[in-house]
Amino acid sequence: MSGKSRVLILLVAVLVLGGVAVGATLHAAGRAAEKDHARSGGPDVRSGEVTLDAPGVSVFRNMAWGPHRDEIASVPAGDPTGPRTSSGVRCLRFHTAGGTGVCLRAVRGGLRDTYRAVVLDSRLRETRRYDLAGVPSRARVSPGGRSAAWTVFVSGDSYAGTAFSTRTSVLDLRTGHLDRTLEDYRFFLDGRPRKPVDLNVWGVTFADDTRFYATAATGGRTYLVRGDRAARTLHTVHTNVECPSLSPDGTRVAYKKRVEGASSDAPWRLYVLDLRTLRETPTAERRSVDDQAVWRDGRTLVYSLPGDYGSDLWTVPADGSGSPSVSMRAALAPAFTAR
């Protein structure tokens, strides 16, 4: 083949591939604009005031298309498919309790986005902000609203960089004191102090303003740990527990369990652990759940699964009975205020 025909082939290929690339980008841009318009049949979303101390309300990230996409919205907890009230506050991850909200959001930068954790008061006004080192993952507020915690994923900027690592911070909202990484806490494995260098901690769930549970991973295993913000300690309680979520009465933990023998690479199933007997109960959800579930009340778990708009919320009874059902389409990161 002559040099000329090679260049010609390359030019044609550049034109064709460039056309496909530009077309795909324009299509996505058009769809992004389309996402600003509500789709018929989707949930009814109106802008309005969202407050975090109103009882009997479910607050979540609205994923439905329209001008309020990715905003924090609320519905009455008893009518999850009803009209949504959207706040205008955008978050990737969100949680609220005790009238305090924590919002993990992307901040547009010149070359790349950065991320920030923002603490909100009951009227969603920003009270504090903290820069984050990576992509936001989990967020929780303690039941009394006096502590907050969040997890981000940090990755080394490398080819097919799969060496993700987590960083979990805990904040005392009264003093403003921030423990930047729970890896600095004293870690006790089966009661013995350890200092593993490969310790990763993620997915905090608060028992009260100072005590919490979380996932700790070291040596290729994951543990449920009991943490204490005042004593700065983590104690292992149980193995093979990820993303724990403490029940309202503090007796059980819902969590992702890595199931042996599952064919997939992501063999997580939703389980409930009784903290007194350490007995595990599988829920009726048979699909792989990659979320930190929340308790809607003492009996029902809510969690997200991928859906048409990115994520849908499902519910399943915590005692292993019943079957999963959709609770809210196009929603993520729900929280339920006290009745």
Next chain:
Amino acid sequence: MYVADSRTTPDRTPDHPDTAGRRPLPGRRAAAVPGAVLALGTVSLVTDVSSEMVAAVLPLYLVAELGLSPLGFGLLDGVYNGVSALVRLVGGRLSDRGGGPKAVALAGYGLSALCKPLLLVAHSMPLIGAVLAADRTGKGLRTAPRDAMISLACEPGARGRAFGVHRAMDTAGALLGPLVAFMILRAAAGGYDAVFTVSGCVAVLGVLVLLLFVPGRTAAPPGPAPGVGRAPLRAVLRRPAVRRLTGCAVLLGLTTVSDSFLYLTLQRRLGLSEAWFPLLPLGTASAFLLLAVPLGVVADRVGRRRLFLCGHLALLAAYGLLVAPLGESAALCCLVLALHGSFYAATDGVLAAATADAVPSAVRGTGLAVVQTGQAAARFVCSIAFGAAWTVWGDRTALGAAAAGLVVSTAAGALLLRPAPAEFPPTSHRSPSVEP
């Protein structure tokens, strides 16, 4: 915190498209970088734009768009790394015995290109994990034949420069990729599918450049060298020069702390804000990009093995700055990253060039794979040992120990690599016949 570094064998890229086509100097110097090397550099540049686009948005895509956690990947990482190392040996061997390096490289680049559109349809962690594993297999397959082709395409005396140009182009692609991805996301909010589509188009372009512009047969015909026979691995390892080079790469690899640990130490020692953490690898890559070509030229002048050792002295200096009680300053951070980048510039392509000196062309791919896999395995062992040392002694003492180890292994390397009269000298004008 990082468990182990996935990037045990950094394969970052090089040069801006502009500078790739432009000749640094007219006349004889430009001729020192043959068209085949520029073509291979372009392939790497384009391919790295493609793969780094995906790597840059993947965590965000998983977490913000799919609501998944990327942590599952982290746990699978070790397996993929192991597979990748094995595949690299296979790729090296196939390139020597099969259809030649170009065919094997084409298969590797092609496999990775196929993976990009598959990301459009994979929406669950297992499928995405499988696609990434296939992508990595392609990468493992193509690396050794690609380096073999670079070494076969140029004058032995100019190999350092040729590998420098290639690595600089490769690193430029790695730096450009994330920018392209974020520009697409800026134009189309949530347009991850557009990022994957564009990445696929760019990858196909890379394969086409390889197909059209990289010669299939190089100047040095890979005729069967005496004693190669059916066991290229044994033939390679029977050569004392290869054994010494592999031994040296392994020895130095054992004291080369992984990038992740270095960045973590840097962040802690210098009290850097966490928000700066993701930018640290960019500092290393920038220094690598700027210095790869000049240091490649230096390698051709003073000897590749000597510069390889000097590169480790730069790393040693970086360790020293981190261990010394110098306080916290931005200048110190920049200096450490510059030293880290010059370490890569003085060792990454230079080791490949030095390996090419020591391995006959008929088994070049196998030889490159052996040395690089040995180095990667040693760095992985170092990661584990360094982690343990950190646990027991704390970061400063652990780094001090690594620095002490590096002093010893650099000294041992200097002994191992001292020029033996029977081997070819590094500069071409002294050795008319370089292929033994």
